[in-house]
Amino acid sequence: MRVLRPNPVAWVLPAASLLASVLLWQLLASARPHLGLIDFANAPSPREVLDAGWTLLQSPKLLFHLGHSLWRVFAGFAAAAVAGIALGLAIGRFGWARGTLLPPLEVLRPIPAVAWIPLSVLLFPSSEVSMMFITFIGALFPILLATVHGVEGVDARLVASARSLGARRWRVFAEVIVPGAAPAIVTGLAIGMGTCWFCLVTAEMISGQFGIGYYTWESYTLQNYPNIVVGMLLIGVLGMGSSALIRALGRLAMPWQGAAR
Template identity: 70%
Template sequence: MNSITLGQKFQLPWQAGSRLLLRAASLAACIALWQWVSSAHVDLGVITFRNLPSPTDVVEAARLLIESPKLASHLAASLTRVFAGFFAAALVGIALGLAIGRSRWCADMLLPPLEMLRPIPAVAWIPLAILMFPSSEMSMIYITFIGALFPILLNTIHGVEAVDRRLIASARSLGGGRRAVFTEVILPAAAPGIVTGLAIGMGTAWFCLVTAEMISGQFGIGYYTWASYTIQNYPDIVVGMLFIGVFGMGSSALLKKAGDALMPWYLPERK
């Protein structure tokens, strides 16, 4: 194990503390800038902050939402939709990505239509989602599924295609069959790319939440954010955005941590 890897695994307490302090200072600077532009009603012509709620307004709106009994219903609805769509996308995306990455025939058959569908934004799927699914709940899950699918799919394909061919040839020369090569060489080598795709897909699923909950529904953080906009309740809009950001960041970070725990052989180098 080289010195870089040792330094990454065993950070001194003052190093960890300085990194935490730097991150806290960065966040504090952003909040201070937000407070200034909102309280000073900065108007730059191209962009204006006259109607931007201040951090104190947002904190008060967040307090009221946290104390409201509707918060649990909003969170339960959004978490169900996001994770249902994400896990379906993970199953389909990884399976298709492994097939396309390993088989030229599958790539020729499946990749062209998938590449055609990939640039279509989630909001454009709303009319078809309403037509295809009998319930609005399934329509909303489908929107989050579409949002998460393509990052997982493409990262899986790239992970498989990036496997060193010499490793595959060595495994075959040692008598490894197709199944052994796939499970013991290709999957471990492609796993970092797959985990990265899962983390990006989770963030994209949360990104598509507002779009999904525009379809229908009485509960959900995305619905709460959109409803706040329609009644021009500006602090609540920011509260909804922050909830989505925090949950999206947290779930993506958990996926990365789980991936690191399951891949002890992989440790990216960071300067």
């Protein structure tokens, strides 16, 4: 394996690559070529996107859309985290829970969250709650799966030692199973956070009235083409940022993980 040495100019290559990409974009947007399969006639240029972004940054609309999206993601994600971790711990640890809870979940799991949109619009009178439900469904399965795997991955010898040291059933659960599964759970939460944003944006495009996904779609229908790209970039930044936040919180909660010799 090649060893990556710390390089004083390590940022040069990535920065040049990013700059080249923006230049290519500028080139395509200004030349507006029609390439058969793909047509750049209406593609906004980087400059237009930057201006649109600057305008949005100064307008109260930004906080308004962001606030709605963040609240929906938070609500759906929090519900999915609670349900996914609780169900995952039970399914991973107890035979009766596996037997009763797993079959229906296995039937639902392959259905993409987006496919739930029509039904959830019917089920929930409030479109707000139906969008939260979609983000919930999207995050639930990654979190549930990671938790079950985490519980199953706990070393049986650790459980045996805890019992030899006098821990009873529930103490074993709290002292060994939960912390043993914690690293896997954090990974599941970070993945779930990503799918949360993916599902939310889709749901907002279909049934939303506010929110960053709705803003992106509205920009298309109102022919504010630069704003489409602004919306896309914002979604990317929010998704990346919230996943990074989950991982940072995970590191704080698990100080032993980074402990090296």
